[in-house]
Amino acid sequence: MNFLLDEVARATLRLAEAGVPSPRTDAEELAAFVHGVRRGELHNVADADFDALYWECVARRAAREPLQHITGRAYFRYLELQIGPGVFVPRPETEIMVGWAIDTLRAMDVADPLVVDLGTGSGAIAISIAQEVPRSRVHAVESDPEALIWAKRNIDASVHGDRVTARQADMRTALTELDGRVDLLITNPPYVPTADAAQIPPEVRYHDPAPALWAGRDGLNMIRELERVGRRLLRPSGAMAVEHGDGQGIDIPPLFPEEAGWRDVRNRKDLAHRDRFVVMRRADDWPSGHYERGERT
Template sequence: MRRPGSPTLATRHSVSASLADIRRQAVADLAAAGIPSAEVDAELLIGHVLGLSRGQVQAKVVMGVDIDEQNVAAITTTVSRRAAREPLQHITGRAPFRSLELAVGPGVFVPRPETELVVQYAIDALNASAVPSPVGVDLGSGSGAIALAMATEVPRARIFAAENSPEAFPWTRRNFDESGATNAVLEFVDLAHAFPDLDGTVDVVISNPPYIPAAAVPRDPEVRLFDPPHALYGGEDGLDAVHAVSKTGLRLLHAGGVLVIEHGEEQAAAIGGLLRADGWSAISTHPDLLGRDRATTALR
């Protein structure tokens, strides 16, 4: 914790200053606020203000570049917002996801790095399909990260995405439009009623549904205070939306089609039992890079 009266970026620099000093103080302010990735976040915030990549920021620090008072003030503001635990992606307005850069902000769930691994199971299944234009469906698309990753990385596929949040949908629509993916279709529809015209024809159904139990409170302030509740909480046991995904997947997929569900690390057994009771086969749980159960796949 910062000692009372210790200087911050806001109090220390009111005129032009060296970028090295600005970076050093930004890192200190973010670390004092409990940000575990203080150096990375500081450089990304500085780069956001200056229109530079993180590597360019690092290069200019080494070169001893100075920045003017206006940019000092702008960096001070962004660092203060991040120190208050506002998500980095809300401040920059962008979130990287695999090869994509997505628009995000209040009302939409910020895509996480672990989901980049989960979507690979769907991409692999689409690539393995023998049909000329395999079909993938993303249930509860949020920012559109999963659907657009499938659409852009498997261009021969046809991808359909369902999102029903009035707050999230404008972000989904924007990202679909910005992606230029002509093989991706977005609809404003509840996942339980999505795409009846596709019943029995889909190769892959994937979802990162809300799965946090209603009584559980996320530890991270960025999640607890800024992620939309509709994208987090899945009823008393966290599995309300998972039940709906299972039912919809059974309706949409053809025989042998693949279901992919992202979930919390302690939910694998419950989700496996749920899917088994619904009639799915070849149910498998997959860990993330930290060895935590992160996804479950099954066959129709």
């Protein structure tokens, strides 16, 4: 075994002992970061003594600091994003929801689809849609000013960023000027139950921003609010996708009832075949927004 692989193996053991869920992958990602290459290019790196930086990075990861905070980068679909403290780290599960949104937009008979991403965080969802759906216009909303800095940084770095507009606002009240006009609304809202705090991995519990995580004892407080937001923003036949946590799939479809003008409410699964996000449409014959549940204006 060459020296590099031997050091990665030692780092893998150390991370495994610390309880890191993917020790080999993370040890390789850290090695790639130190050498300035992608993980798949490590075999091209010549044998050389790792300097102290590698083991400093391994120690930080063993202390359960997120890998993305150490390397400063996260991968999402076809994007490499800048990531650090103060912003939610995008997850692979969310890529499946974004794929559904992209397919849905491509199937729409709309020349310039209007999209809203509520709780944009790093901007991963908004930028992916702008990149993969030509002529789409995406409004990215984030309430946390620190997270918004990261979103704007990633938007500015993207060649498709000119079609993404980011603003600081409460997702429950934002974008009233778009009421009844939005083709697709997508959101990865806070959905972690405060009752589950003790079971949340330390990378999440201590490093992801609290406003992006917690949503009441059952985790559904914000999603309940978003039903009203969807009714306000979406045009008739407009589509919506809402990510949720494990075990919440059974509770969310009833929050979007037919009598409030919703149709085609379905749970969709993630990479592990678990319910991960709910999709729905506004009924064709219901006007958007300013009415109470089940009452037309």
